[in-house]
Amino acid sequence: MGKPCVHCGADCGSSPVVWDEKAFCCHGCKTVYQILNENKLGNYYEIQPMSGIKIDAGQPLKKFAFLDIPEISEKLLDFKDDNLSRIRFFIPAIHCASCIWLLEHLDTLHPGISFSSVNFPKKEVQITFRSDQITLRQLAELLTSIHYTPEITLDQLDKKHIGKANRSLLLKIGVASFSFMNIMMYSFPEYLPGGDLLEQKFRHIFGWLSFILILPVVFYSASDYYLSAIKSLKHKVISIDLPITLGIFALFIYSSYVVFSGKGIGYMDSLAGLLFFLLIGKWYQGKTYEALSFERDYKSYFPVAVTVVEAGEERIVPIRELKKGDRMLIRNQELVPADAVLVKGKGSIDYAFVTGEAMPVSRKENDFIYAGGRQAGSSIELIVEKPVEQSYLTQLWNQRAFKTEAESLNNHINHISHYFTIVVLLIAFGAFTFWAFSDLTVAVYVFSSVLIIACPCALALTVPFTFGSTMRAFGRKGFYIKNTDVVEQLYRTTTVVFDKTGTITLNRKVEIGFRGESLTDKQKLLVSNMVRHSTHPLSMALFDFLSGYETVQPDQYEEIPGMGITGLIAGQRINLGSESFVTGETTLADMYESRVYVSFDGRLSGYFTFTNSYRPGLEEVIADFGRKYKLHLISGDNDGEAANLRRLFGPSASLKFHQSPTDKKAYVQQLKKQGEKVLMIGDGLNDAGALAESHTGISIAEDVFSFSPACDAILEADRFGQLGRFMEFTRISFRVIRQSFAISLVYNIIGLSFAVTGNLSPLVAAILMPVSSITVVAFVTFSIGWIGNKRLREMSN
């Protein structure tokens, strides 16, 4: 083990890069250190040591030439005048206090930057700069040079994300709390012994003040409840918001009547308090992960522009302006943005993310290439066949299946509120009829009392706080759910559908074996130094596999795209690559594994085999799920591993291979028709349709901030083994909800017994309603927090 890198903390290995007597793991890290050191920004390393970002040597730095095109830069800029411009960059790498410090001191790096500020939860930096001194492109390149690469994708051109909804909820809470506190002060004298001795004049004043203060609460703060109640009625569902609305209006109308007749201030304090608590619940439930996106489509994956070759000259063209017949230049690791025909170069297209095929496919001249693949290897040129919007795969992803409103209203809480509302109305009318025989005034009073006290505040707070706490517990463990409805959907799951590539297998990691004469250490060293220079995925995997050898420069090196590598190193000629390239023959071998043949001085030694490796913990997850759910596997890849997978999944699971994205979606659709509650677990764009179609779609992501397809939940890849525990936890959440419902039912029975006998006074309401709400909230938050700690703590952090 060597020293940790001063910049990023990675192990420097046996031969660190040394500068200024400090050790670095690579030249990239050293360069960033130099830049920061020259500009006296060394503080970066003091705030949070070794927290710099490492960019792997194999990854080419991103290019931002497209930012020079005015129509692109204008769409990205928030603000622009003659010399000042403002831009917000999304930088997924932002992760610590040092990042904030450095990004807010960008002005030291370039005089053209006048101000920058970081929004940490969104992982955004807002930069104001003088456009006559630094261009947008230079700015992006400056950020990239210190390894804070901004992510600029096609969808940023279309819309600007500004979170306004959260602000309006906060304002509503503010208004409700203002009114609540003041009205409470006016109500207080009435509850004290001798309150009835209060001068009539004051009773009037207090009443009128309360009435004025309650108006913004009823008509502004609570407005969402009315809208939602009306919306659910349209779908013929009695949602929890309907009895809440009834309760609010019963309280408001009755209390206004009391105020107008000069008898006091009625239940104004309870009403304001109730809405204040309800809104707090809504706010707690509404926690969102701002830096994550659950709504992405292909646009977040596609680049903004592409290089086009025209009459021998290269030109950057916005993707939207690509038309049939354009000649595109796609470099190593760039994405093919439109359906096209290869005209120059050898294509080695990595479709893992779009179709689920594990290994890159090779394409030769005149082959047709679908959009979405990534070129791995030297540059290629292609002629566009169809514009981006009409490409085969983009069209496929555009067929989004939106969950209907009616479907989302069909949940547990609304089911209960359905019966609850009917029972409450029956009791109210029953009590009214009973009292109407003796005294009509009392009857009206009893009727409104029942509606007031039965307002399901405690009931309505149970779900937001239980699911809100569950969501937070999940988030701390690397499982991010879109909203609290997902908890219920997960709980109801009966069928689990897995994708293969990237979901149950490790995307970038393959198991490598060797068949043939065993290699000596010397030979391994030579092979390692050959593949070091190649960016082909197999070479990179092989280099990882053969790591730890010292560096020897090959005397001669040539990479023949689509074939292999040949080179002269330490006096030996080494050939690495496909069978036909190394041996000159083609045997009809098992095509389900990838092989790299190797020969030394023309003598064949054998071949490396590359097979997928499964995610750690997969066996336990499958065994656990196999007992509880029906299992399915749908893969876009070949059936090379069918036997292996059958053993894993057991005899009853259904395994499908060679499935196109449309097949996957149709498959989930069919399962839904059979009445199954489907949980789909996928990772790539090829699963996007199935993820959207399923009841719950979980997307597995190595890096949750980079691209993942539209889904309901995002799971950090290394948490995959714990999926079973998360599912189990949803059961616990439901148990807590049931217990909490029982508690609120007890309160309701007590309250109703006051109401039907005509004994409900504002004092009883003022005590009973907050107490019931607070008990319920305390009960669910502590139960979930306590159980969550116990159950989820066992997971490694």
Added chain:
Amino acid sequence: MEAVIFLIVLGVIVAGGFLAAFIWAVRSGQYDDDYSPSVRMLFDNKKQKDTETEFSESNNNN
């Protein structure tokens, strides 16, 4: 008892002032990011001031 009326009016005005301050704070985006300011306040002040003056100067130029 007139003192009570005076106090009530005063109370509403003070509370209203706080409400207005809260509304202003929410509108100006102070609740949008509740993490960065807690880190930012620990940074070296001198540097920060330089940036701010530079920024306001450049604004004046417009």
